Amino acid sequence: MKKIIYISLFLGIVITSCKKEELLQINPNEPTPGASLVTENGIKAFALGIYQKWLADVPSEGSTNIMVIAWTQHSILGDEVFCPYGNFGLRWTDQVDAIKVYRSVGDTVIRNPNGQTQKQQLQGFNNVGAGERNAFMYEWNVNYYIIGQANLLLSALDNPALTLSGDAVTKKNTLKAWALWWKGYAYSRIGSFYLAGVINNNPANGVTSDKFVDHNAIIVEANRNLDACATLLHNLSANADFTSLMAALTPTVFSAATTTANIQNGPIDPGMWERQVYSLEARNFLVNKKVKNMTTADWTTLATLTSKGLLPTDNTFNYALDPNLVHDLNGQFSGLGSPYAIFGDGSQFTFPSERLLQDFETNDARKTTGFTFLSSVDWVTNIRSRGIQFGTRWNPNTIENGGLYATNTNVGVISVACTWDENALMAAEAKIRSNDIDGGLQLIDAVRDAQNSTLAHVAGTSLTQLQALEVLRKERRVGLFLRGVAFYDARRWGVTEPVSAGGGRDNAIVLVPGKYLGTGSTTPKATSCQMDYNYLDYWDVPQNELDFNAAAAGSAAVKN
Numbered sequence: 384m385k386k387i388i389y390i391s392l393f394l395g396i397v398i399t400s401c402k403k404e405e406l407l408q409i410n411p412n413e414p415t416p417g418a419s420l421v422t423e424n425g426i427k428a429f430a431l432g433i434y435q436k437w438l439a440d441v442p443s444e445g446s447t448n449i450m451v452i453a454w455t456q457h458s459i460l461g462d463e464v465f466c467p468y469g470n471f472g473l474r475w476t477d478q479v480d481a482i483k484v485y486r487s488v489g490d491t492v493i494r495n496p497n498g499q500t501q502k503q504q505l506q507g508f509n510n511v512g513a514g515e516r517n518a519f520m521y522e523w524n525v526n527y528y529i530i531g532q533a534n535l536l537l538s539a540l541d542n543p544a545l546t547l548s549g550d551a552v553t554k555k556n557t558l559k560a561w562a563l564w565w566k567g568y569a570y571s572r573i574g575s576f577y578l579a580g581v582i583n584n585n586p587a588n589g590v591t592s593d594k595f596v597d598h599n600a601i602i603v604e605a606n607r608n609l610d611a612c613a614t615l616l617h618n619l620s621a622n623a624d625f626t627s628l629m630a631a632l633t634p635t636v637f638s639a640a641t642t643t644a645n646i647q648n649g650p651i652d653p654g655m656w657e658r659q660v661y662s663l664e665a666r667n668f669l670v671n672k673k674v675k676n677m678t679t680a681d682w683t684t685l686a687t688l689t690s691k692g693l694l695p696t697d698n699t700f701n702y703a704l705d706p707n708l709v710h711d712l713n714g715q716f717s718g719l720g721s722p723y724a725i726f727g728d729g730s731q732f733t734f735p736s737e738r739l740l741q742d743f744e745t746n747d748a749r750k751t752t753g754f755t756f757l758s759s760v761d762w763v764t765n766i767r768s769r770g771i772q773f774g775t776r777w778n779p780n781t782i783e784n785g786g787l788y789a790t791n792t793n794v795g796v797i798s799v800a801c802t803w804d805e806n807a808l809m810a811a812e813a814k815i816r817s818n819d820i821d822g823g824l825q826l827i828d829a830v831r832d833a834q835n836s837t838l839a840h841v842a843g844t845s846l847t848q849l850q851a852l853e854v855l856r857k858e859r860r861v862g863l864f865l866r867g868v869a870f871y872d873a874r875r876w877g878v879t880e881p882v883s884a885g886g887g888r889d890n891a892i893v894l895v896p897g898k899y900l901g902t903g904s905t906t907p908k909a910t911s912c913q914m915d916y917n918y919l920d921y922w923d924v925p926q927n928e929l930d931f932n933a934a935a936a937g938s939a940a941v942k943n
Contacts, residue, residue, distance in 0.1 A: 420539035423547050423554075427631045430536055430558055433565050434634060434702075436528035441471070442514035447719055450702075453522040453572075454722050454797070454867055455733060460879070460918060461869020462888075463860065464726065464733040467766040467773040472518025475504040479772045480881070480917035482893060484910055488901040495770050501918050502943055509926045519925040522576050526569035530583065533562040533569070538586035550624040557628050560615040564660070567609035568800055571667050574601030575871060578921045579939040581932070595938035598921055602667050613660045621652040636705040637796075646796045647698045647803065655697040662692035662801035665809050670871035679817070686813040692806035695833060699802055704793035721797055722865050727779040727789030734763065735777045737892045737909065742860040748837040749861060753787040754779055764896045764907045774894035776909065788865060798866055804830045805866060808859055815851045824851055827858050834862055879918035888914040919943055 419425035437450035665688035780786025814823035880886025
């Protein structure tokens, strides 16, 4: 493994003292279109520009892909990767409350070095003066940027001065579906991550709402937009005008990128798109309720949604990089372009969690293809003395060298929303929890086969419901790695709750430095531990928002 490089050096950025302009508040509901919205070329460019909202100037960091930061936060919170660095608040996002090390000479509990909970540490940076260290702002900003752009697009489509060639009705309805999809997607992320949010359908610059509603109401708004999108799509056909317009709305590098990790990539027709809508609605339903609170009727609802969801042959909305950094979002900022690009020995910014590798079956080909077990001299432990969760014996193999999850040359495809395998695993969970155990296991086998795991089938092996659920848990961890659902799963399963409340993870593998083992050895050892995460379920609204948009009386709680 290469020498660890602090991210500021990796990005080629010199951190300087804070400047006045770095403290200026940015209103994420105030996009400014740069092209005429009454011409066909202008409105196409504006619709394509939704992707550009992923980039923003972050204090001390320059133009940064804030969507990639948000994706990385999800992976960290789900303990599938870790990041020991303070950039973007990721170190504090990753601050496990305590780890109990099981030892033959007596167990020992190791608190994180700061002695504060994740909540205390994150809230301590929730202010404008914290700059890029305020972890609360990234998911919020990128999604409200998207919503603002989509609102303007919907308004422009109602302008009678707009002229569209060919099948104008198909083009207009496709563009409306595009705007509604992105609004539904963005509200889904806001509602699944924050305590509260604002619902703003006003396209006027600088106009927003000061009435904050709770995350459940945000999910209702997400699904309202998604339902409207599905209705439009159901009545569209993939004629020449639809196809050409969709090609114009997709960056060339996205459609040309090589498919990776079983993510289908290519042209999307109305049927595929409609099925992706229902898969996202299924995700919204599943991840925002604790398993312990799910009812029989809830599992039936989930089964109904997934039955209308993605098929194995469906292409989905994806994100990719251009190896030449010319025709993609990353051209403005070459250091932080993709979760694949910051993972592994090329950047050494995020690392594979021991708890992720623990969930692979020993003979799973995805493990041997995706990761290399390192020589002990290359193991990393307790990086910068910031916590013993920051340690691993594994390195991801790059996609360009036959691997699955990392790249040093900017290749690979990232799923933006749901995929067929996620839909299948949601359907599998509904079946298993409804006592159709073999039906659920058959879907798990199908996902494993599609991902070339080479694992023997588990259907028909007389597993109990508890055993089948453990297979499901592991498969969601492995099969949906870097898909943005690891935190949602940990939260709904209760893993991120305090151990004192029945949460945490027992028998979790941690690479424990020798000094904590009580054996006199200085050699680190992969040791069975109890992880007490004690993470926030839903995050505070960022103070960057509240400073210029204070919550009105009667608003939902905006802070934990």
